[in-house]
Amino acid sequence: MTAHTPALDLLAPDQRGILIGGTWREADSGDRFEVIDPADGSVITTVADASAGEAIEALDAAVEAQHSWSRTPPRERGEILRTAFELVTARADEFAALMSLEMGKTVAEARGEVAYGIEFFRWYAEEAVRIHGRYMQAPAGGSRLLTLKKPVGPCLFVTPWNFPLAMGTRKIGPAIAAGCTMVVKPAHQTPLTMLALAGVLAEAGLPDGVLNIVPTTDAAGVSEALMADDRLRKVSFTGSTGIGKVLVRQSAEQLLRVSMELGGNAPFLVFEDADVDAAVDGAMLAKMRNMGEACTAANRFLVHRSVAAEFAEKLGKRMGALTVGRGQDTGVDVGPLIDEKAVESVSQLVTDAIHDGATVVCGGQAPDGPGFFYPPTVLLDVPAESAINAEEIFGPVAPITTFDTEEEAVARANDTEYGLSSYAYTRDLARTIRLAESLDYGMVGINTGLVSNPAAPFGGVKASGFGREGGFEGIEEYLETTYVNLPAG
Incomplete structure (x- = not known):
């Protein structure tokens, strides 16, 4: 009953x-x-x-x-x-x-x-x-x-x-x-x-x-x-x-x-000329919408080495300050994942990334029940070859991997079977045009963490x-x- x-x-x-x-x-x-x-x-x-x-x-x-x-x-x-x-x-x-x-x-x-x-x-x-x-x-x-x-x-x-x-x-x-x-x-x-x-x-x-x-x-x-x-x-x-x-x-x-x-396996690129505060705002949108349980969610954060520490610190403070709890309760920012299997999957990806050498900025461990919760998590210095960069996380985890050149960033962004959405932060107009043309994705968000719009065509390429x-x-x-x-x- x-x-x-x-x-x-x-x-x-x-x-x-x-x-x-x-x-x-x-x-x-x-x-x-x-x-x-x-x-x-x-x-x-x-x-x-x-x-x-x-x-x-x-x-x-x-x-x-x-x-x-x-x-x-x-x-x-x-x-x-x-x-x-x-x-x-x-x-x-x-x-x-x-x-x-x-x-x-x-x-x-x-x-x-x-x-x-x-x-x-x-x-x-x-x-x-x-x-x-x-x-x-x-x-x-x-x-x-x-x-x-x-x-x-x-x-x-x-x-x-x-x-x-x-x-x-x-x-x-x-x-x-x-x-x-x-x-x-x-x-x-x-x-x-x-x-x-x-x-x-x-x-x-x-x-x-x-x-x-x-x-x-x-x-x-x-x-x-x-x-x-x-x-x-x-x-x-x-x-x-x-x-x-x-x-x-x-x-x-x-x-x-x-x-x-x-x-999806959406890359979120942050270049050396980006407005880091704006990029953090966009990352919160692109990562935390629906607790990360979205095919458009930013899955991999590819950040230029020169701004990676600043970006990770600011993103960690924002995500670490979020309140986890029942979605109907007042003051809650992050609800539960859909089921226990989802929590187990996210937990395993984070554990493997830490084993690979990633540093935990915030979060990183599921709380005891009841309910299917996982805390907002930021990982820094995630190796490019770590499984968390290859698999769809479908949870509130932001793994950060650094890059040195635009060519390297684009190559890594495209190194996936998926091609739904992608995001990039830069103040270089010429680079914006290059990214729009070179990223193998059905949707590209430039200096925004939100691409979905009923008036726009939603969909991807490849897998x-x-x-x-x-x-x-x-x-x-x-x-x-x-x-x-x-x-x-």
Whole structure:
């Protein structure tokens, strides 16, 4: 039996289930799974555990709704998104409390995610009416060439636990705008925010069957069943590169349209001419957003030898002063990691780096439970070859490695299979241009620790995936192009 908490008030009792064709229902098996509070390991509530069969029923509903939804006027689709934007904005505090409860981030940070995440609905509300093709005369004359855009069709969205709202809205928003229906499988650690969002979209007027939700602990079975069905036309996944590769292989059988936002290993470069105080401010943003549990988080700090000690001292003071605790508590700056496995992984990387010769500036050791906490940690003089520079940390740890030349810094920054986001601090304009052109990343932040913006294309290269979310480019992921040849006369 779970205790009631006000953060759950966004969800009606029957809304903690499976959403198929506008109806909330239990799993046929009666199975439910527990949603755990990472701050103390307690059970928040339980949610219906969908099977592969129920996922196919959700796809049935999406397929049935696709024809009429694709013919809904763009303005109507946009107005639904706009209404949902306004409804979530009005309930921002409730969404933030719910997100903090199930994921662990502080309420203040959760409010930031609500503001960022729901902006995708406002952006794509405006883009829904700007889907267009072109008309031109054939170069040789004799005919006219017409192109038009059509929705891809039913989609599968697999969203991660670290941003329960934003990772959903930046997929759902353009899909709705483009006229696509969808089945969403939220992460089993954090399904509640997505279930609450589905309720808001229904309230905003989204027709039954356009959005279907299948919370499950059998992610592999559900995804495999859906992707084997030739009625599905697109899959969009945010998560680890390993799972992304599996999904890409599975998608090949049906030749699905695929968008993959995968792992990262973001370098944060600080050059000798940088404003060190500004770089520390940017590092706090790039490293500590979401306790470091973000694919865009600064993973490796590459700092010029001449400013490394100053940077490490100032960053250590800032990070060491942060208060760790339950995300809902007043005065807390850093919440828990998502689970015990995450704490073990971060702890091992730090231990190995210290063994390799790194110096601990602050933090460096996980506290005793309850809860899954790890303190903000700064490490100086981390050898370039240390595992912490090669693996995605996904925690509040800043390993600092020094460099001597720009060429060395760029080479080290690019020495990874990943290519999602990168950051650099310099006051040299020419160097800024060189970095933008030489860093092998989908996103480059110059003198800023924050690159995400709903109006900008989010995505990476290499093992960080392909496709873009957000910006003008994001809606193209949900549109197919039809070319029509028209006789001139």
